[in-house]
Amino acid sequence: MNKGAQTREMILARTAPLFNRQGYFGASLADIMRVTGLEKGGIYNHFASKDDLALAAFEYSVGLQQQRFAEALAGKHNAAERLRAIVNVFQATIDNPAIAGGCPVLNTAIEADDTHPALRARARATMDEWHAMVERIVAKGTERGELRANIDPAAVATLLTATLEGAIMLSKLYDDTSYMLRAVQHLNWYIDSVLAQ
């Protein structure tokens, strides 16, 4: 990486947790200058605007989260085992998040849904990919007879995401992992006792 690319990477690595913790509107230019140690000009050398930086920082955060999914799924072939691996990745968001501040998609979805169409579009696109990943696992599991027939892949994807994102919200609100643990217990029971055969 040349110097310019290194600086760009440093800006993303330092502002991604800032945006994830404080939000797009809550992170000021002063905050961005403080965490990067750069002047305004040094930042706008690499990003056209705060919007441009926020979108790139969101993609950076999502990339770290995707790596977690890829690592967790590697070498796992059974559909129930793969679904439980996804549940585990979400669980880690509490004690060992890929990016400080919790789930970037949840945070961005809540902040941007009524206020920022471009960020909202990115959050949707990422959520689409997550849902497609879960749906492929379920469809393949049904095809192979690992999961019961007549399971709606979209329903499983919604249930996993809704329950786990809601549990992240609760565990972060209370600073208490027990909310996440209860959600994980329910979903693992659901995967093993209702979906698997």
Next chain:
Amino acid sequence: MNKGAQTREMILARTAPLFNRQGYFGASLADIMRVTGLEKGGIYNHFASKDDLALAAFEYSVGLQQQRFAEALAGKHNAAERLRAIVNVFQATIDNPAIAGGCPVLNTAIEADDTHPALRARARATMDEWHAMVERIVAKGTERGELRANIDPAAVATLLTATLEGAIMLSKLYDDTSYMLRAVQHLNWYIDSVLAQ
């Protein structure tokens, strides 16, 4: 109500949806002046600061949401029926919210968890009340034999809140009720087939 109390009430009624849609950091003083039609002095006559107004607007939003719960539970005595009534109130947040912008507790929890201790404390206190309400329903239902024995009331409260708040996030992100409908279907099945006896 005297004129001062009426003005205070008008400010809350107009800023509660503003804060709920745009967030605490996303709602500027200019926005607050625009939606209330008041000058800065007219607002700070009634509220000591933006913080003071935001906290009061949060309580106002929560009050509207609590009314929905009270109405939905009135006249329902069976525990499973009461739990389904709570699920219905959350479902209405998509098409007919008590306050524009979705669930005020979800929005405030996500925005304030890393940034605003006073708002976070209010979100926790409200969530505590919701969980206590669900836990009382479950405990009474078990006592009366309407629900199975050995059900953990806290686990049911977490599961309902996490799944429904996560579903609100998804349905608002996509502007599509089907995410909420899938969550509701799962929870009603869970209440009727796993909890009830």
